[in-house]
Amino acid sequence: MGDVAMTVPVLRALTEQYPELKITVLTRTFFIPFFRDIKNVTVFPVDLKGQHKGVFGLYKLARELNKNKFYAIADLHNVLRSKLLKQFLKTKRFVSIDKGRKEKKQLTSGRVFKPLTTTHQRYARVFETLGFQLDLSHPVFPDPSVLNKKTLRLLGENVKKCIGIAPFAAHEGKMYPLNLMRRVIEALSKDYQVILFGGGASEIAILDAVEKNFKNVVNIAGKLSLEEEMDVISNLDVMLSMDSGNAHIAAMLGVKVVTIWGVTHPYAGFAPFNQPEDYALLADRTQFPDIPTSVYGNKYPEGYKTAAGSILPKVVVEKIKSVITRREGRTTK
Template sequence: MRIAIIRLSSMGDILLTSPVVLALHKSYPEATIDFYTKDTMRQVIEDHLGISRVYPWNCSSNNGLEDMLDQLESLQYDHIVDLQNNWRSKRLVRELSGKIHRVNKEGIRRRVLVGLGWNILRERHVIRRYYSCISDFCISPLEEKIALPNTDSTNLTPPLSPETLATDFIVWAIGAKHFTKRLPVSIIAKTLQSIDHHVILIGDSSDCQNAQSIIAHLPKKHRVTDLTGKTSFLESVELIKRARLTLANDSVMMHVASGTGKPLISFWGSTTPELGFKPLSNHAKLITAPKRLSCQPCHTAGRSSCPKKHFNCMMTIEPGIIVESIDDALKEL
């Protein structure tokens, strides 16, 4: 049996497909299971158990999508699992002969939640929506747990010195794709001023300026290490695996942390857990504005700016609450 899974983006959504990959692998251990995604996203899934091969879409090529279509057609899959369900994925599968299984993203119901505040979603978590579309041929039950990439062979770069990894530390993943999903720099800095733990800041190159602003607001003798823009995705995963605690926005790193089984604190602004992306962990503390705002959630994925101009969904989160949550999480260890 040959199975193709299509999820082109984004990193968090791709990581959330891992329970479906595992269920298919357990159902058909001898099957070939290939994954189709953007070339910039392949590292999220290619080391997962059950994946035979990742076929990347070369986004920088004008013919990248057509090349992926040719690859799909040539391999003659028995089942094509479309977990993207947009015009690109529909273009890829429309002429294939295998049976197509397409996720119901409940787009209208999610927009009702955003626009009216009514939660009428049938499936409350996205992994259940993913599993629903393969339930007619997947034998194994869904395990509601994130399967993390294998980082055993990851070569750590110089910033990740043995001395750094040997000490007890907290990871704070300060980034997120959209502005309205990021906890403001001022709140992070005030929180760090109030704790005495070794904290490692992680993020991609777009987070470096925010990290520098955070560091600038700290006393000279602080215990914060800035590794934003200095670690690969797999190195960041390894850091989170070794951390005592992770703090993260609604982002791929939040889902990575949920897969470790260790304490996690997540922050929610323009998106809310009701949309179906809350961390799959019994050790997660979810922090939102102290008073639920009528404008929450304001988008299904996040925005580049606050449409109300006040950003109170994040700005009203008190550093003291975060400090208290950190203390409570570390007491559990």
């Protein structure tokens, strides 16, 4: 989900800077809402578990796509499935992303420790290869969404500043320990409204318990559609997230994002779009010198699973408060 969300600011820049282009995005049906605010972009939903499953399914998909007679195809994924699909597509202009796998391997093996090309820049280079130079330094974002009645009932009438917190990630090594996150939530909920994000039965149960323990805390996990969650995120003052999809969804909507990093590191190129470097809170590499242990956080040495816990709760709270203060300062100017 994060990879898909990271394409959004790049596609928005592409359509703003080249308004004559018409873009078709091939992605899963679930991700269609991500592209709702981008001009000249339509989505072609792919059913990888049904009619487009397997090699024959990809052949069938290619036959459907070939009817459009695309000028060029930009492969922003560069995996086996997209390589197979390429064989069936009728176009002379097919450019795939360079994911920098060699450089990332050097980074996670400890041989090199320096910032790599960001994923957003890698996406942009694909379009530059096709002849469309992109400037990502002056991004345009959609206005905050109007919340529907269902969402307003869920959030209540609290007019405090709103902080979103997404405490989960695909791998435990990327997560802030939940006992410490509860302390963060407790501190923030005294002055702000806290909105919790997550998914899946186990995560929802944990967040429900947190909601019951603190005032000014609302758990929306499992209660809204993706599009409705995006509406809520677009109205946040700041999002606190792990190195995970919610960080990228908030960033693509122009929301300030504070991220907590465990065994992964922003140097691998997956920092949220258009966020100041100091918004990334990093595990202590003096205690955990092998960080980043992997690109996706699925591999780490013994004792590294709770590396993010080396970031004190008060540091997280102070960072969020400083971000809100900065936003208020800009508003009053």
